[in-house]
Amino acid sequence: xxxxxxxxxxxxxxxxxxxxxxxxxxxxxxxxxxxxxxxxxxxxxxxxxxxxxxxxxxxxxxxxxxxxxxxxxxxxxxxxxxxxxxxxxxxxxxxxxxxxxxxxxxxxxxxxxxxxxxxxxxxxxxxxxxxxxxxxxxxxxxxxxxxxxxxxxxxxxxxxxxxxxxxxxxxxxxxxxxxxxxxxxxxxxxxxxxxxxxxxxxxxxxxxxxxxxxxxxxxxxxxxxxxxxxxx
Amino acid sequence: xxxxxxxxxxxxxxxxxxxxxxxxxxxxxxxxxxxxxxxxxxxxxxxxxxxxxxxxxxxxxxxxxxxxxxxxxxxxxxxxxxxxxxxxxxxxxxxxxxxxxxxxxxxxxxxxxxxxxxxxxxxxxxxxxxxxxxxxxxxxxxxxxxxxxxxxxxxxxxxxxxxxxxxxxxxxxxxxxxxxxxxxxxxxxxxxxxxxxxxxxxxxxxxxxxxxxxx
Numbered sequence: 270x271x272x273x274x275x276x277x278x279x280x281x282x283x284x285x286x287x288x289x290x291x292x293x294x295x296x297x298x299x300x301x302x303x304x305x306x307x308x309x310x311x312x313x314x315x316x317x318x319x320x321x322x323x324x325x326x327x328x329x330x331x332x333x334x335x336x337x338x339x340x341x342x343x344x345x346x347x348x349x350x351x352x353x354x355x356x357x358x359x360x361x362x363x364x365x366x367x368x369x370x371x372x373x374x375x376x377x378x379x380x381x382x383x384x385x386x387x388x389x390x391x392x393x394x395x396x397x398x399x400x401x402x403x404x405x406x407x408x409x410x411x412x413x414x415x416x417x418x419x420x421x422x423x424x425x426x427x428x429x430x431x432x433x434x435x436x437x438x439x440x441x442x443x444x445x446x447x448x449x450x451x452x453x454x455x456x457x458x459x460x461x462x463x464x465x466x467x468x469x470x471x472x473x474x475x476x477x478x479x480x481x482x483x484x485x486x487x488x489x490x491x492x493x494x495x496x497x498x499x500x501x
Numbered sequence: 502x503x504x505x506x507x508x509x510x511x512x513x514x515x516x517x518x519x520x521x522x523x524x525x526x527x528x529x530x531x532x533x534x535x536x537x538x539x540x541x542x543x544x545x546x547x548x549x550x551x552x553x554x555x556x557x558x559x560x561x562x563x564x565x566x567x568x569x570x571x572x573x574x575x576x577x578x579x580x581x582x583x584x585x586x587x588x589x590x591x592x593x594x595x596x597x598x599x600x601x602x603x604x605x606x607x608x609x610x611x612x613x614x615x616x617x618x619x620x621x622x623x624x625x626x627x628x629x630x631x632x633x634x635x636x637x638x639x640x641x642x643x644x645x646x647x648x649x650x651x652x653x654x655x656x657x658x659x660x661x662x663x664x665x666x667x668x669x670x671x672x673x674x675x676x677x678x679x680x681x682x683x684x685x686x687x688x689x690x691x692x693x694x695x696x697x698x699x700x701x702x703x704x705x706x707x708x709x710x711x712x713x714x715x716x
Binding site: 275276279280283287290293294296349352353354357358359360361362366409422473 | 552553554564574575576577581582584585586587588589590591592594597601602604605606607630631639646650713
């Protein structure tokens with residue numbers, strides 16, 4: 270294994286560990302973002318107020334709540350970088366931007382996975398969704414693949430917006446249209462997992478394929494483009 | 502004595518405006534050079550050029566023997582630029598911050614311990630979050646991160662800003678120690694009296710060029 274590769278891997282792990290340590294020290298995800306996501310799910314229930322409809326639209330609500338919460342998490346993950354000029358310092362220090370991108374995306378994956386698990390559990394309890402063992406497996410795979418894609422694209426656009434004026438409003442404007450394929454694919458796959466509207470498990474796999482293509486695409490694009498983006 | 506910074510007729514632009522208009526500057530290893538001049542004179546631009554952050558339009562420049570025209574990115578890992586911000590993660594403790602910077606260059610635990618000792622941020626301060634540190638303590642933590650990154654040239658923009666009298670004295674003493682340990686320091690400052698006492702040489706910068714020559 271070359272020294273460069275080893276150092277890159279070490280930086281990736283260090284960046285991911287650092288972001289998770291920041292979360293551990295500050296508990297923003299646990300104390301603010303997770304309650305926000307749960308409140309969104311409850312508000313959806315109030316707005317629709319019909320068990321039949323709720324069970325049918327539960328997959329879409331789970332992923333909408335995920336996207337809203339993800340925006341908060343991404344804003345936060347880049348706010349800690351700019352609070353005392355740390356992202357600039359990383360750039361100045363010539364830290365490999367590809368390793369930085371993957372490290373930040375890994376930390377985001379862990380946080381999003383925890384959040385989505387909570388949201389799926391909330392849908393089961395709150396909306397009365399019933400799942401078979403096979404459905405549970407499909408929901409798990411959907412969450413994993415969608416999380417990878419969302420983390421890559423979220424990190425890429427978070428880096429893009431980090432240096433811009435009005436980044437708080439710019440990020441949703443840039444990111445939400447780009448993640449529309451994930452919303453569609455993850456919702457359809459979750460419908461298959463939940464059996465919403467009589468959907469069968471086998472109907473979910475092509476959508477998981479779409480999510481996988483999205484994840485690979487933004488993983489590659491992000492690793493290449495993140496450096497020039499944060500350099501601007 | 503080895504020349505670590507060599508700028509000959511360097512021209513650099515910031516957006517559409519010329520930031521440096523033909524700078525000539527040589528800095529030798531172990532020097533503490535003060536760049537002095539009014540706001541907008543080009544002091545920060547010189548530091549950014551030396552850090553490999555700002556491309557040069559004309560002229561020739563070498564930092565630690567690396568050509569600024571052809572290999573600017575390679576300079577970044579060998580110099581440390583400390584601007585007005587400290588580059589710290591406010592929700593991490595002092596030790597966690599230094600350990601993170603150490604991991605970006607595969608520095609050892611011993612190097613982390615020595616860097617923290619030399620900046621006097623070991624002991625009680627080690628487990629304090631950066632957000633709870635005073636301005637001086639944050640500065641010392643940032644300087645420890647330069648040490649642990651093995652920066653050979655320290656480029657400091659207004660390093661005394663925000664520090665009280667005791668903190669300034671301490672910083673001067675720390676910079677002298679760093680130079681004795683082999684570093685070279687270039688600092689930009691308005692405070693000529695304070696920084697002039699520290700510097701081994703003062704360079705006047707005005708209008709993007711070396712104004713009245715070197716003092």
